[in-house]
Amino acid sequence: MTSYPRYAIYYAPPTRKPLARFGAALLGYDALSGNDVAFPKDAVAAAPDWHELTQDPRKYGFHATLKAPFALAPGTTEAELLAACADFARQPREIPVIKPAVHGISGFIAVVPAERSATLQALAQDCVEAFDAFRAPLSAEDRARRKPETLTPRQVEQLDRWGYPHVGEDFRFHMTLTGRMTDSRQRPILAMLRARFETLALTSVAIDRIALFKQDDAAARFRVIKQDALTAR
Template sequence: MTFTRYAIYFAPPAGVAWTEFATSWLGWDMAKGTQVAHPIMGGIDIATITEVPRKYGLHATLKPPFRLRDGLTFDALHQACIALAATRQPITLDGLEITRLGRFLALCPLGETQALNALAAACVRDLDRFRAPATQAELTRRRAAGLTPEQDANLTQWGYPHVLDAFRFHITLSGKLDKPTLRATQEALHTHLSPLLPQPFQITDLALMGEAEEGRFHLIHRYALSG
């Protein structure tokens, strides 16, 4: 399969109840590369609610999507991911909770996030030599959303505004919703997903992802954190 962009994600573990439910909720299984049926919930239009995040799959971004820099190869990126994962230890947090982030819903970690933030920063910095520079069109599009000076500096240096000190780990569950839909969706997720969420919550590997030509992200490889 040919990929147009790559990214480093936290990809939830396969074969556990919360991953299976949330994957079905989004409607895209990035490990299998297949669409999956949404759960049925009366009065909740899950397909519309999840349309924006669906193509990315169930994930938290650690290094945002990037095109491979000219002259560098996928094999070199793969070897760099192996080396990075070998220097980092698994991370344990208290758990996950459903959180409102502005107008969308996400799973956010409970507990001290210093080690998690350091892992994300390492992914951004250590693999940045593989990232092709952002185009002027990409920079203009990002800036149109309104950025702080810190975010704009991140965009210029790292190709994305929400990294390093501006980073917040989250697993996106919806697009932007109006207030009534946001409230109803949060209530439905609290009923069906919250009882399944892990306590504690562990991150034991990094996931290298690829964006296929059809626009959806696929799991390429997991790298165990073994430092």
Template sequence: MSELRQDWSEAARFALYYAPPCESAWWQAGCAWLGRDPETGASLAPPQPAGLAQPLDALTVAPRRYGWHGTLVPPFRLAAGVTPEALYAAAQQWAQRQARFEAPVEAATLGRFVALRPADEAGETALRELAANALRALGSLRAQQTPAELAKRLDAPLTPRQRAYVEEWGYPYVFEEFRFHMTLSDSLNDAQTCAQLVDTWNTQMRGAGALPVQGAALFVEPQPGAPFALWRRLPFAEARA
């Protein structure tokens, strides 16, 4: 558990992410792939898939900054009067009400990205419900968007429902619009490179089993543009009956 603190700016953002257990192959492989462990701050040497024209670390710049994770509640600033400790207490209470489960996953293309995605509808549904539950539980701790932030979010090709979610929740892809994913690449224009990354990840993780959803984690961006760090892990209750 990272103890970093106090050098955070007033503009620090927090996020509730899914992070695999630190001792699991899923955590170790994902951190190595992105070249950074957001819990320890260590830089790691990414693998180099055979036949890949570019170094892997040149294809993972954006996800490296965010750290290996799956978003449950996207990054937000704290509302006036809400301390990081109050956020942690609320998130901990939420986590203690959640049951552990497993979700089969596989690497796939998602738009122009490569990402780890649920491999069946049951896993997709369970993760979507988990994210919706978390958003409702922590939503009141989020600062309201500034007019500039709102305008930036709305300056995108969104459906009417997604625009309404931006105005209410600060993000368009929540509730039924949510698609759980753990990003493995930058936005890429080369379909062949995407296919190589998908094949490399799935081959590497064959036999790793289902993704163990045993908890969530609070990540923090200490200052705008800084790498996100895993601040607190939040274990769930025991497995579902």
């Protein structure tokens, strides 16, 4: 059985920046403030059921996963996790910079890097490893929820080692904008989202911070409880 509260280490763009406003509006939720946000009119025009279409990603807020959600390991505390986030951020490192693009992946639409970044892959794996001491072991229920029968042998191994299958070579940075949909339905929505994204004129995004998100219980949305700026080497 899943234990609560749950925590996650995510990337979330700085509040009040165009990318943060873009994602919060499309999901209808700002995880930084904890407030609902009105949907853009063009999104609702493209999909009258936009509220339902974004229901799943809304629960998590606009983010990219670096360390997937976990309950705290026995003997660890939220205060210790907060301190570990600060310690991690103080370690000098190369800051990943991506060229963002909007693409369909695995049936949903997300903001992703236009090109694979070894620096970003390394940051994600560092997060996976650095915070694993705070992760409670997966319950049988949580492991089953990941559908290991659909995973590759390597992903099953990663699920059992790190509590999440999509790490290492299987990690793909993405900031989800919609739930899953059929290819035919995705095409016009993808076109609308790309047109909206182009108005931001974002040629690069620095992945220069980590955010600690918290979910109080199964019915609650994740919210940001702390952000730490990474230290550039």
